[in-house]
Amino acid sequence: MSTKLEYPNLLLWNKWDTTHVKVEDQGLASVIELRPMLIPHSGGRHEHQKFSKTKVNVVERLVNQLMHFGKKHAKNTGRMGGKKQKAMNIVRTAFSIIEIRTGQNPVQLLVQAIENSSPNEDTTRMSYGGVVYHISVDISPTRRIDLALRSISEGVREATFKNERSVEEVLADEIIAAAHGDASSFAVKRKNEQERIAMASR
Numbered sequence: 001m002s003t004k005l006e007y008p009n010l011l012l013w014n015k016w017d018t019t020h021v022k023v024e025d026q027g028l029a030s031v032i033e034l035r036p037m038l039i040p041h042s043g044g045r046h047e048h049q050k051f052s053k054t055k056v057n058v059v060e061r062l063v064n065q066l067m068h069f070g071k072k073h074a075k076n077t078g079r080m081g082g083k084k085q086k087a088m089n090i091v092r093t094a095f096s097i098i099e100i101r102t103g104q105n106p107v108q109l110l111v112q113a114i115e116n117s118s119p120n121e122d123t124t125r126m127s128y129g130g131v132v133y134h135i136s137v138d139i140s141p142t143r144r145i146d147l148a149l150r151s152i153s154e155g156v157r158e159a160t161f162k163n164e165r166s167v168e169e170v171l172a173d174e175i176i177a178a179a180h181g182d183a184s185s186f187a188v189k190r191k192n193e194q195e196r197i198a199m200a201s202r
Helices: 058-066 084-102 105-117 142-160 167-179 186-200
Strands: 121-128 131-138
Touching: 058 105, 058 131, 058 142, 084 105, 084 131, 084 167, 105 142, 105 167, 121 186, 131 186, 142 167, 142 186, 167 186
Parallel strands: none
Antiparallel strands: 121 131
């Protein structure tokens, strides 16, 4: 007899409901975790289990990507290395800005941004007879989310480097633009470029 876990009416940061957020892309529906929680912090309990990052709330995965924010071309170094509380405050403020500007649930817009900026195709190297070819391959749903979140965070990093605009404003703009499929979004531009290269390699 299987028992389904029942969650109380938990609101993200006591503000936003994640139970009514819809994932339109059926390929991503099984790997975008929207379990209700108060604070997007799992304590790294997924770290030592294979593929368990798909069970981590999607907002926390965005927070984890934003921690890689220091030197321009370095990952987990500099002023944001390991500072998860600071990254959570950035995301919470950005969500508040999104809600004020659009009047919509920012978690829903984040999901739409991931759907619009997650590439479907990529290229890989194949060696045949000493000659290296680039061929087009499909991308797994887990990697699609990884690439989308990475592109969003890299776009924020690029836009705020040596810039007077705050990281919260830039993150809010990036999520809104990507959610609407706007070509001004760094993540959407990267997706289109990646798929264009993959299409040429078919």
